Amino acid sequence: MLAILITAFFPLLKTFWDSLFSFGLRPGIVKRFVGLDNYARLLNDTRFMTSLINTLIFTAISVSLEFVLGLATALILNADFALRGVVRAAILIPWAIPTSVSSQMWKWMYNDQYGIISQILYNLGWLAPGTPILSNKWSSMFAILAVDVWKTAPFMALLLLAGLQTIPSELYEASRIDGASKWKQFTKITLPILSPTIAVALIFRTLDALRVFDIFYIMNKSVETLAVYNRHILMDRAFTGAWFGYGSAISVVIFLIISIFAIIYIRSLNLRFE
Amino acid sequence: MKKVLVLSLVLLIAIMGLSVKITMAAGAVGKELEVLMNQIKMFNKIYPDIEVQLLPMPNSSTARHDLYVTYLGAMTSDPDILMIDVIWPAEFAPFVADLTDDYDYFELDQFLPGTVKSGTVQGRIVAIPWFTDAGLLYYRKDLLEKYGYDVPQTWEELKTVASDIASKEKINGMLFQLAQYEGLVCDVAEFVHSYGADFLDANGNVIIGDADNHARLVKALTTLKSFIDDGVAPKGVLTYMEEETRRPFQNGESVFLRNWPYVWSLANDANQSKIAGKIGVAPLPKGDIENGRHSATLGGWMLAINNYSSDAEKDAAKKFVKFLTSYDQQLYKAINAGQNPTRKAVYSDPKIKEAAPFMVELYNVFINAEPRPITPVYTEVSDAIQRHIHDFLIGKKDVEKALKDLESELKMIIGQ
Numbered sequence: 001m002l003a004i005l006i007t008a009f010f011p012l013l014k015t016f017w018d019s020l021f022s023f024g025l026r027p028g029i030v031k032r033f034v035g036l037d038n039y040a041r042l043l044n045d046t047r048f049m050t051s052l053i054n055t056l057i058f059t060a061i062s063v064s065l066e067f068v069l070g071l072a073t074a075l076i077l078n079a080d081f082a083l084r085g086v087v088r089a090a091i092l093i094p095w096a097i098p099t100s101v102s103s104q105m106w107k108w109m110y111n112d113q114y115g116i117i118s119q120i121l122y123n124l125g126w127l128a129p130g131t132p133i134l135s136n137k138w139s140s141m142f143a144i145l146a147v148d149v150w151k152t153a154p155f156m157a158l159l160l161l162a163g164l165q166t167i168p169s170e171l172y173e174a175s176r177i178d179g180a181s182k183w184k185q186f187t188k189i190t191l192p193i194l195s196p197t198i199a200v201a202l203i204f205r206t207l208d209a210l211r212v213f214d215i216f217y218i219m220n221k222s223v224e225t226l227a228v229y230n231r232h233i234l235m236d237r238a239f240t241g242a243w244f245g246y247g248s249a250i251s252v253v254i255f256l257i258i259s260i261f262a263i264i265y266i267r268s269l270n271l272r273f274e
Numbered sequence: 275m276k277k278v279l280v281l282s283l284v285l286l287i288a289i290m291g292l293s294v295k296i297t298m299a300a301g302a303v304g305k306e307l308e309v310l311m312n313q314i315k316m317f318n319k320i321y322p323d324i325e326v327q328l329l330p331m332p333n334s335s336t337a338r339h340d341l342y343v344t345y346l347g348a349m350t351s352d353p354d355i356l357m358i359d360v361i362w363p364a365e366f367a368p369f370v371a372d373l374t375d376d377y378d379y380f381e382l383d384q385f386l387p388g389t390v391k392s393g394t395v396q397g398r399i400v401a402i403p404w405f406t407d408a409g410l411l412y413y414r415k416d417l418l419e420k421y422g423y424d425v426p427q428t429w430e431e432l433k434t435v436a437s438d439i440a441s442k443e444k445i446n447g448m449l450f451q452l453a454q455y456e457g458l459v460c461d462v463a464e465f466v467h468s469y470g471a472d473f474l475d476a477n478g479n480v481i482i483g484d485a486d487n488h489a490r491l492v493k494a495l496t497t498l499k500s501f502i503d504d505g506v507a508p509k510g511v512l513t514y515m516e517e518e519t520r521r522p523f524q525n526g527e528s529v530f531l532r533n534w535p536y537v538w539s540l541a542n543d544a545n546q547s548k549i550a551g552k553i554g555v556a557p558l559p560k561g562d563i564e565n566g567r568h569s570a571t572l573g574g575w576m577l578a579i580n581n582y583s584s585d586a587e588k589d590a591a592k593k594f595v596k597f598l599t600s601y602d603q604q605l606y607k608a609i610n611a612g613q614n615p616t617r618k619a620v621y622s623d624p625k626i627k628e629a630a631p632f633m634v635e636l637y638n639v640f641i642n643a644e645p646r647p648i649t650p651v652y653t654e655v656s657d658a659i660q661r662h663i664h665d666f667l668i669g670k671k672d673v674e675k676a677l678k679d680l681e682s683e684l685k686m687i688i689g690q
Contacts, residue, residue: 025343025346025347026368026650027368027369028368111510111513111518112508112509112510112513113508113510113522113527130505130508130509130510131509132508132509132510132512132513134513135509135510135512135513135668136668137670220454220513221453221454221455222454222661222664231340232657235339235340235343236336236339236653236654236657237653237654238343238347239343239346239347239365239366239368239369239650240365240650240651240652240653240654241651241654
């Protein structure tokens with residue numbers, strides 16, 4: 001308990017406390033109490049707002065796609081077939097590659113001159129030849145989403161698969177005898193029993209997506225998420241002015257957004273931690 | 275026999291007791307690290323009592339900046355020697371040792387004046403120039419000869435030559451580094467300076483709105499964009515950094531390339547380059563107006579000493595910095611790592627002419643390379659330039675809007 005207090009709550013409270021001050025790491029900057037000024041400034045910061053919207057768009061699309069694909073994969077993998085173990089292990093490969101490595105790998109595949117994905121899109125006529133995918137905000141966003149879905153859908157699948165395997169097969173047998181269709185079995189048996197697992201999986205992924213940093217930072221710095229913008233404030237501006245309180249305020253906002261999502265999930269899916 | 279053993283043991287203990295251990299943050303791009311390790315061995319022959327430990331840093335300059343922020347912000351005494359980019363001295367000045375009194379010790383009057391200026395913050399010397407960089411124009415000597423062109427002297431000329439050869443050879447005309455990052459500021463500054471314009475004046479005031487300067491800025495930026503719009507440079511340059519332009523160039527996929535001196539030895543290495551021996555290097559073109567000039571952005575790295583180190587460590591660090599920036603060691607580094615010396619005299623050494631002839635030929639480019647603004651808020655200034663000019667280049671804003679937004683943001687940052 002003490003360990004949790006020290007490692008989790010102290011930094012949290014310290015960050016909140018810091019966000020009420022105006023200060024920097026540069027010698028000569030006096031630490032000044034400003035109350036909630038930093039938060040008021042955030043509302044007028046268009047760069048912050050843009051990064052907030054980018055993060056929310058990314059989270060909404062990536063988590064829903066990953067959930068649908070992950071659930072479909074889990075259902076398929078739950079069936080009996082030859083080499084099931086090998087396939088289960090194999091789908092985890094994208095997730096096992098460090099994000100920084102896979103981001104760089106995909107960045108090369110998106111390259112306008114030699115990238116294989118660009119080539120395919122040119123050949124299909126979906127993209128004018130020579131157009132760089134990562135030079136435009138929306139095409140960058142979709143390109144980055146593709147990487148994230150490719151990387152994390154298998155992880156989602158694995159989590160859901162674990163949940164599926166806890167469902168006793170007698171339930172399905174009994175319902176089959178009662179004449180329930182496959183769809184009915186899915187909605188009346190699978191989903192309700194799976195819902196705690198789904199909640200955990202969604203919470204995991206949403207929280208990760210809201211904090212997304214590496215994919216955006218490596219693939220295209222001109223599309224900023226909250227974490228990328230926060231890094232800019234805390235690292236690039238560390239010695240140039242009184243930005244530390246402001247950066248802490250952004251951290252607190254990220255924390256609050258994440259908590260709101262977590263509470264919504266827990267409430268709506270009737271999750272009980274016992 | 276026993277006496278010798280005892281004596282050497284005593285000597286060893288004495289040396290160990292007196293020895294100082296210093297740490298140095300070092301780069302590992304290309305052969306940099308290997309060369310530095312050899313230099314430490316040579317250093318230890320003169321100073322056996324100083325042990326130098328290396329802390330290899332990431333290749334990306336931004337990642338190094340983050341690490342230094344962490345070290346210096348935490349006020350640790352390690353690393354004792356920091357390898358810093360030419361644009362950082364003003365920002366890091368409060369955290370590094372004041373070397374003003376050591377001007378003669380480091381023989382700074384022997385160095386290229388521009389590089390010494392980069393390490394001088396409000397009259398204080400805070401960093402010693404280690405190696406220098408300047409933007410250069412690389413071209414395909416064989417293709418220019420084949421089609422009977424001279425090396426272009428102005429940007430418009432370059433456009434004509436590049437698009438003519440490119441269409442006949444079915445390759446790219448010109449490659450820049452215009453992704454949203456520090457490199458974009460370097461490339462853009464060269465364009466802007468070549469048209470005699472600037473974003474800030476020598477005192478650090480924003481001059482974007484000044485009538486004559488504004489017109490020149492617009493001309494410079496629209497010319498740069500026309501390279502992309504007219505297809506002379508592929509649209510992809512808006513996502514490229516240094517290495518992404520070097521590779522296509524050395525694969526023979528472009529007529530011209532703007533890049534730093536490190537490209538020379540790599541592009542001439544027959545093992546990895548398809549155009550080894552077919553390359554020429556020249557100063558970047560001038561702006562197409564009266565008083566247009568050749569301009570190159572000054573790059574390179576300097577050595578600073580951590581102010582939180584102990585006096586003994588600082589002394590040892592100074593000795594090592596002096597050693598690394600000495601004539602012989604700069605020559606050694608230039609020949610083995612291809613990094614340009616900061617001492618003037620090294621350029622006339624016959625050995626360098628043999629290993630890297632362009633360094634000697636383009637001495638004028640290096641001595642006249644223009645620094646980016648020297649201000650403690652440089653990272654913020656650079657970030658603003660990167661975002662607004664990139665927005666203009668990708669077509670999100672027109673030039674007037676981009677300059678107006680940039681002007682108001684820079685004024686806010688500088689507090690004008």
